[in-house]
Amino acid sequence: MTPPSASPLSRLAGRAPRIAVIVPCYNEAVAIPKVVADFRAALPDAAIYVYDNNSRDGTVAAARAAGAIVRRETLQGKGNVIRRAFADVDAELYVLVDGDDTYDAAAAPAMVELLLRDGLDMVNGARVTDIAKAYRPGHRLGNLVLTGMVRAVFGDRISDMLSGYRVFSRRFVKSFPALAGGFETETEFTVHALDLRMPVGEVATAYRDRPAGSVSKLRTYSDGARILRTIVVLVKEERPLQFFAICGLVLLAAAILLGAPVVAEFLHTGLVPRLPTAVLAMGLVLIAALSFACGLVLDSVARGRKEVKRLAYLAIPAPPTAP
Numbered sequence: 001m002t003p004p005s006a007s008p009l010s011r012l013a014g015r016a017p018r019i020a021v022i023v024p025c026y027n028e029a030v031a032i033p034k035v036v037a038d039f040r041a042a043l044p045d046a047a048i049y050v051y052d053n054n055s056r057d058g059t060v061a062a063a064r065a066a067g068a069i070v071r072r073e074t075l076q077g078k079g080n081v082i083r084r085a086f087a088d089v090d091a092e093l094y095v096l097v098d099g100d101d102t103y104d105a106a107a108a109p110a111m112v113e114l115l116l117r118d119g120l121d122m123v124n125g126a127r128v129t130d131i132a133k134a135y136r137p138g139h140r141l142g143n144l145v146l147t148g149m150v151r152a153v154f155g156d157r158i159s160d161m162l163s164g165y166r167v168f169s170r171r172f173v174k175s176f177p178a179l180a181g182g183f184e185t186e187t188e189f190t191v192h193a194l195d196l197r198m199p200v201g202e203v204a205t206a207y208r209d210r211p212a213g214s215v216s217k218l219r220t221y222s223d224g225a226r227i228l229r230t231i232v233v234l235v236k237e238e239r240p241l242q243f244f245a246i247c248g249l250v251l252l253a254a255a256i257l258l259g260a261p262v263v264a265e266f267l268h269t270g271l272v273p274r275l276p277t278a279v280l281a282m283g284l285v286l287i288a289a290l291s292f293a294c295g296l297v298l299d300s301v302a303r304g305r306k307e308v309k310r311l312a313y314l315a316i317p318a319p320p321t322a323p
Contacts, residue, residue: 018091022096023039104206
């Protein structure tokens, strides 16, 4: 994990880059004024966009009173908000943060500086906290398991895949497909960066509990299941040979387990008394072979899609860097 830089932002580029802070919000009237104020103090030249997602508690009025640019997205879910914001907001650097006041705005300049200094496309804010209520053991374990799965397949350059605090370059944002509808969008961020081998970094950031009166929108089990499903789908889409090879090996192992006793009995007696089992084992072998063949074909298709995405990514200028 890269330590934060102590150098001022103004030393990293000949001019101040245009920065947009994007804050997805749903019923965060209690927390949003402080979030806007903190990021205005941390990044005084940035434009702060609060994207309201059908709030019913006065979030819009509170955000406007705090001085934020307020926009709305009626399709429910964080992923839908991200899709709209990334399409509509024009900037050179994008800071994405949740509107619940759990992330430290003071870390934003260091994250921006790291991205500019090293010419990165994404800087992830890895959460660090001793507050059990802020980062419950179950959530921590789930994050470790899900992050570990992505690291095993796509590379181990990110330690906190589900963090809601990130800084992006323009070419990341404008080449990001944004297909997710909910909290699984963080998984898409990570896989998009790792699969295209973008330069990424990570900064340890303080993480705290929500303010009194603010309620978490995360549904532990259902959202965890959706994230797991997203990982499986992304592995299938981006690593089809691995995915279908594993499926084929599982099917082949089941076929051997079922068919070995039948073959042994046939060699011993010349009879096949368990014909349905023999037919099932043969069917599993054929499906396993088909799975391997599908993996080979789809791997070529995925390679072509990756080339197109890479060219779209390269068509957008890189972030400004220090002279």
